[in-house]
Amino acid sequence: MVTPYDIIAAFFHNVYLSLVSIYVFFIQYAPLLWQGFLITLQISAFSIMFGVVLGVFAALMKISSNVILRSLATGYIEIFRGTPLVVQILFIAFGYPLLLQNVFNVNLVAGSWNNPTGFWKAIMALSLNTGAYQAEIIRAGISSIPKGQMEAARSVGLTYGEAMRHIILPQAFRIITPPLTNEFINIVLNSSLVILIPVQDLTFWGNQIVSATFRVMETWTIVGGLYFSMTLLLSRLFQYLEEKYRIPGVGFSTKGGTPRLA
Template sequence: MGEFFNAILNFINYAVSIAPRLFEGLKMTASMTVCSLILGIVVGLISCFFSISKVKILNKLSGAYLSIIRGTPLMVQAMFIYFGITGALGFRISSFSASIIVLMLNAGAYLSEIFRSGIKAINKGQMEAARSLGLPHGVAMRKVILPQAFRIVIPSVTNQFIITLKDTSILSVIGVAELMRQSNQIVSGNFRGFETYAVVAVWYYVLVVILTKLFKLLERRLAN
């Protein structure tokens, strides 16, 4: 029993000792997640409006975008943007910028379908009633349909937020100094993989729990 408690104490001491380096990675992970989700929401809304538009070319553009993003792995997209496109065009961008672009495009594709399903869930009579009151289509969509759709899709948006947060760990392959890359560098220096990755797993889990609680709080406030 004494050995067990000593092992726990050693693990806690080790977790505390690597916390400063992991915190640096955490700040990068949080920045990537928030920036890419904000931009992803914009991209997702644009793609959503294209997909429900009566203009066929816009439908096809949205369909092609969704097909490409959803049909290729995130890691391949990251390598293609960071190494492929920049190499072919003869310029360089930072790994952070490339990561934001990749996560934005990825989140936008899935959010597009989430928003579309939310809009489709609203009774068509809502739009007809708004138009009968003299509201233009765009105003009716912004003032009547979207607020209701947003409340419906909050759980799905929460899931996408969590997925994007966890996807940041994949982007360590292009050199972003986020949480996973910091842990890899720690392990390469001390070879304590079990303890290090266990600590990182706890950090990710705590982040996911906090985000879930925050979105549930938002959902309750909007419901009231």
């Protein structure tokens, strides 16, 4: 006869067995997941860095008085935010070398600039994509700085470039930290699409492990958790930076203490 005691005991026994097996499973596959984690981290970090640089240049070109620079920036931004990231990744992975070979008669050398490894193709695609979005965020930040700041900077004798670098951009970046953080988190998460190249990132290894073990729930929970740990770290980091570089007496803090105006 099955008593309630047996049912409870069986339940805890099952939980115990599952935990042991998840533990064994995790220990077994942790090196692969770690390897994928590091690849995802590197691709994201490089893409964020190159994306910011692209974004700043595209934003500055878009507000330039030179019509050619302005058109180039507009074209770049519209194309890269107007087509799917998957298409961009596939185009850069497979189309870009062919384009160089067939149209520009370049001799393809694997691993060089004209036919980079999957890792660098992934960074190229993600940087170009995020650069287009960041350009518009950065442009919004620049537009939010009162015109008098540029006038004052120029009247002291700074050149346009110096004024941008020392006066306008430092203030703009303080303002756009929250939307830029969104964009950085997007890069980390969107980097999972580079599995199409294929690059052996975190999602790639997750997929491999599921194929080999059929442990669908466990694997994707761990993979999801690893992505979440990266994005949480990123958002904490930028919130810290936002507070650290907050201009005393300006704006609202995320630490509370904002007076409620009636």
